[in-house]
Amino acid sequence: MKPEALLHPTPAGLYCPPGDFYIDPVRPVDRAVVTHGHADHARSGHGAVLATPETLEIMATRYGEDFTERRQSAEIGEVVNLNGVALWLVPAGHVLGSAQAVVEHKGTRMVVTGDYKRRRDPTCAGFEPVPCDVLISEATFGLPVFRHPDTAGEVAKLLHSLEQFPERAHLVGAYALGKAQRIIRHLREQGYDETIYIHGAMQRLCDLYERLGVPLGPLAPATVKDGRGAKQDFEGKVVVCPPSAMGSTWARRFPDPVIAFASGWMRVRQRAKQKGVELPLIVSDHADWDELTDTVREVDPHQLWVTHGREDALVRWAEVEGRVARPLHLIGYEDEND
Amino acid sequence: MIRFAGLLDRLIFTPGRNAKVRILTDYFREAPDPERGWAVAAITRDLDIKTIKAGQIKQLVYTRVDGALFDMSHDYVGDLAEAAALIWPEKPGQNYVPTLTDAVETLNGVTRTEALEVVERWFDALDASGRWALIKLATGGLRIGVAARLVKVALAEYGGKPVQEIEELWHGLKPPYLSLFSWLEGGEKPASAAAAPFRPVMLSHPIEEADKPKIDLAEMSAEWKWDGIRVQAVREGDERRVYSRTGDDIGGAFPDILAAMPFDAAIDGELLVFDPHVRDRFAVRPFNDLQQRLNRKTVSQKMMKSHPAFIRAYDLLWLEGEDLRPLPFEERRARLEGLLLREHRASPDGDERFDLSEVVDLPDWDALATARANPPLDAIEGVMLKRRSSVYVPGRPKGEWWKWKREPFLVDAVMMYAQRGHGKRSSYYSDYTFGVWKDAENGRELVPVGKAYHGFTDEELRKIDKYVRDNTIARYGPVRSVRADEDKGLVLEIAFEGLGRSTRHKSGVAMRFPRVSRLRWDKPSREADTIETLEAMLPEEA
Structure with missing residues (x-):
């Protein structure tokens, strides 16, 4: 069948008419397939949600147990029949529980990557390429200037700064789901075994990661105890917080903090400057340019559809490569989040 | 080059003066001669290589990268050197990675055409930061917001010497400053070699x-x-x-x-x-x-x-x-x-x-x-x-x-925008753009006349910060637009040293050393000063 008849963009999100379901819908729908737990992909209020068990737990943690009327848990690789359409989930390597959605019907197979990356992430299963007719790829960092450096080197920058400025707290802005736990895991792998302090908004997700088998080492809430001298307790410590907290009044409890920010956007100097970041750490949960193009070559689909991000550059690249490619211009995904 | 690029990266993003000094002294400790001397010269702008033009870098990139993709990237990033450094498809491990010393010594001794060939080879071997530093060095565009004076302070700190001694010697020294570093590390003090040297100034x-x-x-x-x-x-x-x-x-x-x-x-x-x-x-x-x-x-x-x-x-x-x-x-x-x-x-x-x-x-x-x-x-x-x-x-x-x-000039102005500060003040709205009243078609409007970021105590800063957060009407990145109209607005008494005409400012005037001298919580915004008051303070025309 024609791929457009199997999946096509609508204002609510990617829709599959024969299966009557949406993938990562941005509005409440009867049946949703959710690739991962980030808020712009996983919203509450759907009739039914199909996702990996981890993603369902993340959604319940974020939105409460009643985030949907009906949960349908699908293990990785487990084929589910939705009105005659076969659907299964394959690891995407983005955050814990993240998956690509593979949709197959009448001999046509389409793969929706969701958000993904190819490099190693100690907190989740790695991306697995799936041969298909149509690859629907994200393009958050779809410009050839985005080449994320080696993660260990970026984390080493943080460790070096801790040595250089032992009297200052190191405030690391990182998204509460995925990035925060990944940075903590990398710090542990690189030998940092001191207590890491976390912002209150991260507590439940960190607990969940631990429960799902991602050990994070000693963590403590970044709260100031009553009494004097509490501020000094954070000298030379790592404090992980959501990016929005870096410029908030909350940040004042720390002594002369070094403001670090772990994000793929830190590759561009002006971005880091604008945010007042002193220590940019280029660590992303999205594929960089090389990962995007390598993945297209490896999967080698008949057609490439590009969803959110910088679609134009990736489509241009594909066309120069002699591939059939089109932008989908899906709306509602916040590509600033990384 | 990688170490030098790392130094530049840290200096560019670090707002604190003491932190910059520490980063520099740690670098002096780590980097060997003559590299650290070349680095000093590059930062104090005593090293002008300028072998390559920015346009040549662009042409070089076009030979390796799809031009349309580079143009999109350049648009997105803004800075040509940065876009070129980021987009270059590197070949790690294939080439010798140049040090800053290699870069300086080689570029000083080659023709323009040769320089471009060398730079192309180095691009393959370096990472994005290294390429950026190399482009800035080779095109003479290295500006990183570190004053020469701060480098001298860091050198003094490194060697435990008074900064005046370094200032006095400075103009007799030549990059890569081997004799200077030798003295700072316990060797003999270099003889004051320059004719017409600077003599450190006496102040009051x-x-x-x-x-x-x-x-x-x-x-x-x-x-x-x-x-x-x-x-x-x-x-x-x-x-x-x-x-x-x-x-x-x-x-x-x-x-x-x-x-x-x-x-x-x-x-x-x-x-x-x-x-x-x-x-x-x-x-x-x-x-x-x-x-x-x-x-x-x-x-x-x-x-x-x-x-x-x-x-x-x-x-x-x-x-x-x-x-x-x-x-x-x-x-x-x-x-x-x-x-x-x-x-x-x-x-x-x-x-x-x-x-x-x-x-x-x-x-x-x-x-x-x-x-x-x-x-x-x-x-x-x-x-x-x-x-x-x-x-x-x-x-x-x-x-x-x-x-x-003499007593500073004083004017009552209304806060219009507030911006978050840096370093210790990064969670405070501590930089304020203020305006005075000017007649407009429909009544009066505020016209910005300056920006101030000191003159208040920490306690006052906390209060102003709360005011900004409570009265925000729009946000633009780190800047907030604060409510300021005839009925509501925070009046700041601004002290300044002098006033000049300026074609670059909408108001037509520019203040010298403006700072907040008093917070006028009591004063209704409509009673703040007008642009006419300021114009009357201008010195007589030439």
């Missing part, structure tokens, strides 16, 4: 009310405090220099002064601009006129005609081989008067660019107060007192020289 203390009983006016000599910039003009043989008070060589922008130094001497004085239409004496123009000639590397003939510069001499530090600094002020002053008189007699019709800062007879505090409050010229910003017996020593020795600046 501001007079507070409590200081007055300690000052015996009978021992003091009074002068006007001229509102220009403090400089040192030095000639020794063929070497002629004009230094800023921190020892930067600013002579390139003042060829009119350099050409009019008939003596072998080091003169401490105030750099000022005079009215070219007044011939019999120097008619001093306000600071705003001098501003036109500052912060340039070169100057046009036209500018030198319309804004001619001269030096009003305060002191004589060295004369024809003799160091006068150990002499008392009154003796130095007598020698200075003799020198200027001699030169004046020698060239009755010459283009003279030096005169004497006159000693004013102000015998008691009343006379001083009157002179300070009503100076005869706009270009005077207060009075100076110098002990007649004072020898010339660098820094601010206690009790020797005093300055008593």
Whole structure:
């Protein structure tokens, strides 16, 4: 069948008419397939949600147990029949529980990557390429200037700064789901075994990661105890917080903090400057340019559809490569989040 | 190159001065000679390679990358060097990674065509930061917001030496500063090699009310405090220099002064601009006129005609081989008067660019107060007192020289925008753009007239920050637009040192050193000052 008849963009999100379901819908729908737990992909209020068990737990943690009327848990690789359409989930390597959605019907197979990356992430299963007719790829960092450096080197920058400025707290802005736990895991792998302090908004997700088998080492809430001298307790410590907290009044409890920010956007100097970041750490949960193009070559689909991000550059690249490619211009995904 | 690029990355993003000094001293400790010396020269801009033009870098990128993709990327990133550095498809492990020393030594010895071939090879071997640093170095565009002075402070800190000693040596040293680093690490002090060196400047203390009983006016000599910039003009043989008070060589922008130094001497004085239409004496123009000639590397003939510069001499530090600094002020002053008189007699019709800062007879505090409050010229910003017996020593020795600046101008303005600060203040809205009222088509509107980020206590900052957060009407990245209209707005009393006309500001005026002097929580915003009030404070037109 024609791929457009199997999946096509609508204002609510990617829709599959024969299966009557949406993938990562941005509005409440009867049946949703959710690739991962980030808020712009996983919203509450759907009739039914199909996702990996981890993603369902993340959604319940974020939105409460009643985030949907009906949960349908699908293990990785487990084929589910939705009105005659076969659907299964394959690891995407983005955050814990993240998956690509593979949709197959009448001999046509389409793969929706969701958000993904190819490099190693100690907190989740790695991306697995799936041969298909149509690859629907994200393009958050779809410009050839985005080449994320080696993660260990970026984390080493943080460790070096801790040595250089032992009297200052190191405030690391990182998204509460995925990035925060990944940075903590990398710090542990690189030998940092001191207590890491976390912002209150991260507590439940960190607990969940631990429960799902991602050990994070000693963590403590970044709260100031009553009494004097509490501020000094954070000298030379790592404090992980959501990016929005870096410029908030909350940040004042720390002594002369070094403001670090772990994000793929830190590759561009002006971005880091604008945010007042002193220590940019280029660590992303999205594929960089090389990962995007390598993945297209490896999967080698008949057609490439590009969803959110910088679609134009990736489509241009594909066309120069002699591939059939089109932008989908899906709306509602916040590509600033990384 | 990788280590140097890492240093630049840290310096660019680090706002704190002390933190920058620490990053620099750690680098000096880690990097070997001659690399660290080349790094110092690159940052202080004493190293101008400029072998390659930015356009050539672009053409080079086009040979490796799809032009359309590069253009999209350049659009997105903004800066050409950065876009090129990021997009270059590197081949790690295939090439020798150059050090900063390799880069400097090679680029200085090759032709333009050869340079491009070398740079292309290095691009393959370096990472994005390294490529960025290399492009900036090779195109002469390295500006990272670190003043030469700060590098000297870091060098002093590294070697445990007073910064004045480094300033004094500086102009006799050449990159890569091997003798300097050797001295800082315990070796022998380099001989002061330069002709016409800079001599670190003696400074004054501001007079507070409590200081007055300690000052015996009978021992003091009074002068006007001229509102220009403090400089040192030095000639020794063929070497002629004009230094800023921190020892930067600013002579390139003042060829009119350099050409009019008939003596072998080091003169401490105030750099000022005079009215070219007044011939019999120097008619001093306000600071705003001098501003036109500052912060340039070169100057046009036209500018030198319309804004001619001269030096009003305060002191004589060295004369024809003799160091006068150990002499008392009154003796130095007598020698200075003799020198200027001699030169004046020698060239009755010459283009003279030096005169004497006159000693004013102000015998008691009343006379001083009157002179300070009503100076005869706009270009005077207060009075100076110098002990007649004072020898010339660098820094601010206690009790020797005093300055008593006129009261600042004050204006009540309304806060319009607030921006988050850096470092310790990164969670506070601490930089404020303020405006005054101006008549518009429908009633009155606020027109921004300046920006201030100090003058308040930490406690006050907390209160203003809360006000900003509670009264935000729009956000633009780190900037918040704060409610400011006839009915509501925070009035700030702004103090500033002077006002000039400006075509770059919508209001047509620009303030010098604006700061918050008081928070007027009590004052209704509609009663803040108007643009007419400010315009009345402008100095008279040329």
